[in-house]
Amino acid sequence: DQQVKQNSPSLSVQEGRISILNCDYTNSMFDYFLWYKKYPAEGPTFLISISSIKDKNEDGRFTVFLNKSAKHLSLHIVPSQPGDSAVYFCAASDQGGSEKLVFGKGTKLTVNP
């Protein structure tokens, strides 16, 4: 049973437009969420995170929104750049519990010039 779901395996966006990547989770104990970016044959690199006490966190072009009641979070990238093309993984953690990260399957973002 997948506790973290990224239902869109791929997303294609034009350069300069907004990219919105979605993530849903089922475990109500999750209280910390992270987004990672991954290039082929490389390890994931941390992008941005959000604690469950917040509903928004912004860092430059990246903003993560958290809707706890819907168990849904999203990553907004604006403006999108060709260098943003990668696979984006959503991850969740229960800080009060095991603290292990549970990953979604990822969404491959392609930003077209």
Add this chain to the structure above:
Amino acid sequence: GAVVSQHPSRVICKSGTSVKIECRSLDFQATTMFWYRQFPKQSLMLMATSNEGSKATYEQGVEKDKFLINHASLTLSTLTVTSAHPEDSSFYICSAALSGRSYEQYFGPGTRLTVT
């Protein structure tokens, strides 16, 4: 930022042999290190959690006798795939976390294992 290295980046071995993969935290001490496995177009699946100086905790379905993990120091953890088989071919990624902050993990670049 925190840097984690893995060695080797790519390894090809024959079926039945053992392969050791090293994971090092270069500029910080990692109380906890994690080993993941990723199949093509799949999520990162946690294999085991390794704490310095103690036995690793394996996830359900992961054979501890096949995937030996040693966390000998605060900067080094090793994963040994024993008696490798072609189905063990995968991308193995380690991560390291600071004490008390296991939710903030820094990932290594991964190791591509191919068993022929």
